[in-house]
Amino acid sequence: xxxxxxxxxxxxxxxxxxxxxxxxxxxxxxxxxxxxxxxxxxxxxxxxxxxxxxxxxxxxxxxxxxxxxxxxxxxxxxxxxxxxxxxxxxxxxxxxxxxxxxxxxxxxxxxxxxxxxxxxxxxxxxxxxxxxxxxxxxxxxxxxxxxxxxxxxxxxxxxxxxxxxxxxxxxxxxxxxxxxxxxxxxxxxxxxxxxxxxxxxxxxxxxxxxxxxxxxxxxxxxxxxxxxxxxxxxxxxxxxxxxxxxxxxxxxxxxxxxxxxxxxxxxxxxxxxxxxxxx
Amino acid sequence: xxxxxxxxxxxxxxxxxxxxxxxxxxxxxxxxxxxxxxxxxxxxxxxxxxxxxxxxxxxxxxxxxxxxxxxxxxxxxxxxxxxxxxxxxxxxxxxxxxxxxxxxxxxxxxxxxxxxxxxxxxxxxxxxxxxxxxxxxxxxxxxxxxxxxxxxxxxxxxxxxxxxxxxxxxxxxxxxxxxxxxxxxxxxxxxxxxxxxxxxxxxxxxxxxxxxxxxxxxxxxxxxxxxxxxxxxxxxxxxxxxxxxxxxxxxxxxxxxxxxxxxxxxxxxxxxxxxxxxxxxxxxxxxxxxxxxxxxxxxxxxxxxxxxxxxxxxxxxxxxxxxxxxxxxxxxxxxxxxxxxxxxxxxxxxxxxxxxxxxxxxxxxxxxxxxxxxxxxxxxxxxxxxxx
Amino acid sequence: xxxxxxxxxxxxxxxxxxxxxxxxxxxxxxxxxxxxxxxxxxxxxxxxxxxxxxxxxxxxxxxxxxxxxxxxxxxxxxxxxxxxxxxxxxxxxxxxxxxxxxxxxxxxxxxxxxxxxxxxxxxxxxxxxxxxxxxxxxxxxxxxxxxxxxxxxxxxxxxxxxxxxxxxxxxxxxxxxxxxxxxxxxxxxxxxxxxxxxxxxxxxxxxxxxxxxxxxxxxxxxxxxxxxxxxxxxxxxxxxxxxxxxxxxxxxxxxxxxxxxxxxxxxxxxxxxxxxxxxxxxxxxxxxxxxxxxxxxxxxxxxxxxxxxxxx
Numbered sequence: 001x002x003x004x005x006x007x008x009x010x011x012x013x014x015x016x017x018x019x020x021x022x023x024x025x026x027x028x029x030x031x032x033x034x035x036x037x038x039x040x041x042x043x044x045x046x047x048x049x050x051x052x053x054x055x056x057x058x059x060x061x062x063x064x065x066x067x068x069x070x071x072x073x074x075x076x077x078x079x080x081x082x083x084x085x086x087x088x089x090x091x092x093x094x095x096x097x098x099x100x101x102x103x104x105x106x107x108x109x110x111x112x113x114x115x116x117x118x119x120x121x122x123x124x125x126x127x128x129x130x131x132x133x134x135x136x137x138x139x140x141x142x143x144x145x146x147x148x149x150x151x152x153x154x155x156x157x158x159x160x161x162x163x164x165x166x167x168x169x170x171x172x173x174x175x176x177x178x179x180x181x182x183x184x185x186x187x188x189x190x191x192x193x194x195x196x197x198x199x200x201x202x203x204x205x206x207x208x209x210x211x212x213x214x215x216x217x218x219x220x221x222x223x224x225x226x227x228x229x230x231x232x233x234x235x236x237x238x239x240x241x242x243x244x245x246x247x248x249x250x251x252x253x254x255x256x257x258x259x260x261x262x263x264x265x266x267x268x269x270x271x272x273x274x275x276x277x278x279x
Numbered sequence: 280x281x282x283x284x285x286x287x288x289x290x291x292x293x294x295x296x297x298x299x300x301x302x303x304x305x306x307x308x309x310x311x312x313x314x315x316x317x318x319x320x321x322x323x324x325x326x327x328x329x330x331x332x333x334x335x336x337x338x339x340x341x342x343x344x345x346x347x348x349x350x351x352x353x354x355x356x357x358x359x360x361x362x363x364x365x366x367x368x369x370x371x372x373x374x375x376x377x378x379x380x381x382x383x384x385x386x387x388x389x390x391x392x393x394x395x396x397x398x399x400x401x402x403x404x405x406x407x408x409x410x411x412x413x414x415x416x417x418x419x420x421x422x423x424x425x426x427x428x429x430x431x432x433x434x435x436x437x438x439x440x441x442x443x444x445x446x447x448x449x450x451x452x453x454x455x456x457x458x459x460x461x462x463x464x465x466x467x468x469x470x471x472x473x474x475x476x477x478x479x480x481x482x483x484x485x486x487x488x489x490x491x492x493x494x495x496x497x498x499x500x501x502x503x504x505x506x507x508x509x510x511x512x513x514x515x516x517x518x519x520x521x522x523x524x525x526x527x528x529x530x531x532x533x534x535x536x537x538x539x540x541x542x543x544x545x546x547x548x549x550x551x552x553x554x555x556x557x558x559x560x561x562x563x564x565x566x567x568x569x570x571x572x573x574x575x576x577x578x579x580x581x582x583x584x585x586x587x588x589x590x591x592x593x594x595x596x597x598x599x600x601x602x603x604x605x606x607x608x609x610x611x612x613x614x615x616x617x618x619x620x621x622x623x624x625x626x627x628x629x630x631x632x633x634x635x636x637x638x639x640x641x642x643x644x645x646x647x648x649x650x651x652x653x654x655x656x657x658x659x660x661x662x663x664x665x666x667x
Numbered sequence: 668x669x670x671x672x673x674x675x676x677x678x679x680x681x682x683x684x685x686x687x688x689x690x691x692x693x694x695x696x697x698x699x700x701x702x703x704x705x706x707x708x709x710x711x712x713x714x715x716x717x718x719x720x721x722x723x724x725x726x727x728x729x730x731x732x733x734x735x736x737x738x739x740x741x742x743x744x745x746x747x748x749x750x751x752x753x754x755x756x757x758x759x760x761x762x763x764x765x766x767x768x769x770x771x772x773x774x775x776x777x778x779x780x781x782x783x784x785x786x787x788x789x790x791x792x793x794x795x796x797x798x799x800x801x802x803x804x805x806x807x808x809x810x811x812x813x814x815x816x817x818x819x820x821x822x823x824x825x826x827x828x829x830x831x832x833x834x835x836x837x838x839x840x841x842x843x844x845x846x847x848x849x850x851x852x853x854x855x856x857x858x859x860x861x862x863x864x865x866x867x868x869x870x871x872x873x874x875x876x877x878x879x880x881x882x883x884x885x886x887x888x889x890x891x892x893x894x895x896x897x898x899x900x901x902x903x904x905x906x907x908x909x910x911x912x913x914x915x916x917x918x919x920x921x922x923x924x925x926x927x928x929x930x931x932x933x934x935x936x937x938x939x940x941x942x943x944x945x946x947x948x949x950x951x952x953x954x955x956x957x958x959x960x961x962x963x964x965x966x967x968x969x970x971x972x973x974x975x976x977x978x979x
Contacts, residue, residue: 005775005778005884007771008771008774008775008778009775011768011771011772011775012771012772012775012776012779012787014768015768015769015771015772015855016787016790018768018852018855019790019791019794019852019855020790021809021816022802022805022806022808022809022852023794023797023802023805025805025808025809025814025815025816026801026804026805026808029808040815078693078694078697079694081690081691081693081694082694082695082698084690085690085691085694085695089687089690089691092687092691094695098691098695098698099965100965101695101698101699101702101703102694102698103964103965103968104702104961105702106906107905107906107909107910107957107960107961107964108909108910108913109909109910109912109913109914109930109953109957110910110913110915111913111915111930111933111934111950112709112913112933112950112953112954113702113705115709115933115934115937115943115946115947115950116705116706116708116709116950117701117705118937119705119708119709119712119722119943119947120701120704120705120708122722123708123722126722141701142701144697144701145697145698145701145702146702148694148697148698152694156972157972157975160972160975160976161975161976163388163390165386165387165388165390166390166391166392166393168357168377168384168386168390169384169386169390169391169392169451170392170403171357171376171377171378172355172356172357172377172378172382172383172384172452173378173383173403173404173407173451173452173455174378174404174406174407174455175378175403175407176378176678176682177682177686177687178681178682178686181686183392183403184392187394188392188393188394202796205798206798206799206800208799208800208916209915209916213937213938223798223800226798226800226801226804227800227916230800230804230807230920231919231920233807238801238804239808241801242797242798242801242804242805245797245798245801246793246797246801249793249796249797250793252796253789253792253793253796254789257785257786257788257789260785261785267437270435270437270438271437273434273438274437274438274439274440275440376682376683378682
């Protein structure tokens with residue numbers, strides 16, 4: 001029953017205003033001709049131009065993308081395995097520890113993970129000589145570690161909602177376990193795997209704290225670059241960068257929403273078809 | 280003729296069928312030998328031995344937790360027996376994984392592959408068979424025709440109804456022409472009309488394909504209609520094996536008698552016993568009852584008397600014959616084709632009696648109405664004596 | 668049965684146990700190596716002694732094998748206790764505000780028409796997917812003394828209060844207030860999404876039954892909706908509180924250096940002071956403070972998970 005409450009509607013309006021006023025303000029001021037980010041000096045797109053010709057920023061963006069692609073893919077593979085393990089294998093030694101290891105990073109403060117990872121890498125360099133110096137490798141390793149648990153959560157959740165009998169049926173019909181995985185399990189959870197990848201990608205792209213600790217000279221990701229700039233104060237080219245980001249992400253979310261909407265309509269249609277078939 | 284003599288004559292006239300004699304039969308197709316399954320300290324299946332013939336429809340009947348599903352899964356290969364061996368067509372299958380057995384299963388939840396069409400679902404197992412793709416296509420067509428789903432070949436599972444999904448599951452499980460088909464609660468998810476229809480369909484298909492079926496169910500009607508033989512299970516053990524008639528009319532224990540259909544139980548003491556009849560004292564009847572004897576009765580022994588509701592006759596007047604007692608109608612339920620009466624005996628005990636409405640009678644012409652005084656009577660042959 | 672071939676021994680092993688072991692082992696080993704091991708290092712390091720070597724720590728030799736001096740400092744030095752308190756208090760306020768704002772929003776989302784709902788959900792998710800850093804930055808823009816927002820608020824303030832209380836601008840930046848505000852802003856989606864998921868799955872017929880028995884809408888909310896949404900509240904609350912208490916970015920950008928939060932302290936000890944043992948000790952103490960909330964979270968997530976499985 002849909003009961004429209006004035007209070008709830010007000011809260012929704014207030015909430016969305018709260019969300020978007022800062023973002024909209026930032027977007028508007030990205031067209032500010034004046035250098036002072038807080039005083040309006042006329043309309044101008046010069047900050048966008050300066051942004052797109054800024055070598056430093058472009059390199060950082062490229063590096064962030066590379067790291068994100070690599071870590072998201074590895075995190076998805078490992079995370080999916082962990083999700084399958086948790087959902088399908090009920091009894092194995094050390095399962096409790098495993099379940100804990102997969103939940104802890106979700107709530108652990110990043111500062112602690114950051115210094116812990118850094119100490120690990122430094123000590124590893126001392127003891128076994130690898131990784132020799134911090135940079136691309138260490139950042140990617142750290143990213144893989146904390147984003148794989150997000151993939152695990154999504155895959156685990158989706159897989160436990162699926163009838164396990166489906167995999168037994170496939171085995172019953174003659175398929176070996178690896179064939180069952182290929183033919184049945186993975187196709188069924190493919191939406192979960194995809195959203196897991198997207199989430200891991202975004203998390204990696206956006207991470208500051210852990211990257212800050214595990215990176216080395218010469219490896220400046222975009223968030224690190226922004227972080228160093230922003231510590232000095234508000235600058236208009238960051239406004240422009242933020243606007244571009246919001247637009248890209250906004251388009252992505254809109255497309256995703258559209259696709260999901262279509263899928264939902266199709267599901268409703270199919271359910272009606274099934275109902276008709278009964279008659 | 281004296282009463283005891285008449286009683287003996289009645290019993291003798293009844294065809295003897297206490298334990299059906301088994302004719303010499305061929306070597307059993309499925310042999311389950313002393314199979315036990317333990318999960319930690321819990322014993323799910325306890326020393327079960329069964330022999331099933333080729334082409335039978337055999338049911339495992341029991342309540343939840345009785346071990347029937349575990350036994351089925353061991354046949355399929357999803358569980359390994361803790362003890363015992365399983366033989367199918369002479370081969371020891373105990374250690375084989377499910378994908379190497381000539382056994383297929385129709386799952387209770389159907390377990391259709393959601394991302395594949397009906398056609399691809401049915402064809403899935405065939406890729407492990409040595410066939411050309413044309414032969415595979417033919418087999419799929421054949422199977423879909425068998426379950427009457429030819430027009431739905433290109434639909435996906437969520438686009439068809441529950442009954443249709445079940446038929447896809449059946450077609451898929453039969454596609455590889457397995458030696459043994461296992462069915463886990465096949466009719467449980469269907470509504471009443473569909474259930475009756477599907478029951479006959481299943482028997483038809485089994486007849487056509489000649490496959491050996493083993494069905495697991497908690498529904499005794501399902502078991503009795505479908506199967507040629509059934510086994511009643513409780514707490515991991517087999518309580519009784521036999522045909523539906525065996526189990527219904529000649530239960531070997533209180534458990535089996537009470538599990539199948541409805542029954543009236545009475546506490547009794549043996550007064551006298553011969554090889555054919557026994558006389559037992561039944562306090563709740565306030566008298567003695569003549570019953571068909573079972574072996575090993577000793578006077579003074581405590582025993583249970585059991586009578587099925589439909590075996591008791593209801594009459595307004597007392598008739599001459601053994602086992603006649605007076606009572607009043609406490610309650611009655613009219614079902615159209617039959618009526619269920621609750622008759623209160625002078626001792627306070629209430630007995631269930633089921634009476635077919637063979638005569639077309641109006642409201643006021645009924646055999647008995649609420650609070651009428653009536654007489655119950657039953658044949659000595661219908662009185663079951665049970666030791667436990 | 669035609670086509671049933673027997674596998675060789677290696678295939679047999681793989682099919683039965685091998686693939687299961689591999690699937691479990693690979694992520695397990697990774698997590699043990701890159702998550703558990705660093706964690707153990709932190710705990711061990713908290714008992715080391717700081718030395719001017721590289722790496723800057725030592726066990727044994729002229730230093731005690733298990734040095735508990737750092738933990739002693741934690742309790743003795745005012746700085747740390749105040750930092751812990753500031754962190755817990757800020758995170759606590761942030762969580763509470765997130766709940767007060769987020770709950771009605773989540774509830775509202777369940778009540779709007781489906782067409783609106785998809786759009787609104789996307790609008791909630793959009794900030795979640797944009798850069799965290801940039802969102803904090805957006806608020807920096809608004810809170811500065813020369814921003815239109817600040818000027819607007821100042822004007823409002825000056826209009827409301829008597830003249831001798833008037834201000835030139837409202838000092839929002841570099842205060843605890845700013846930290847809490849920006850934390851609420853950043854973590855609000857983390858509260859709304861679990862709450863919405865929980866509220867959406869509640870059985871509407873329960874509401875109807877309650878109303879049928881005579882309850883007014885607000886009573887229905889108090890008696891039915893609120894108690895049943897507790898798992899969502901707990902999950903969302905912990906998802907905000909635990910990371911917020913260890914926040915580094917927000918206090919660094921908009922917080923006051925006179926009232927640092929514990930994340931800042933850890934980072935300073937580690938990077939600036941190069942005092943690994945001390946930083947580790949502070950971290951361990953923080954984790955001890957958070958261990959109860961963390962276990963609560965795992966417990967509630969487990970229960971919510973079981974419930975989802977049942978309903979599937």
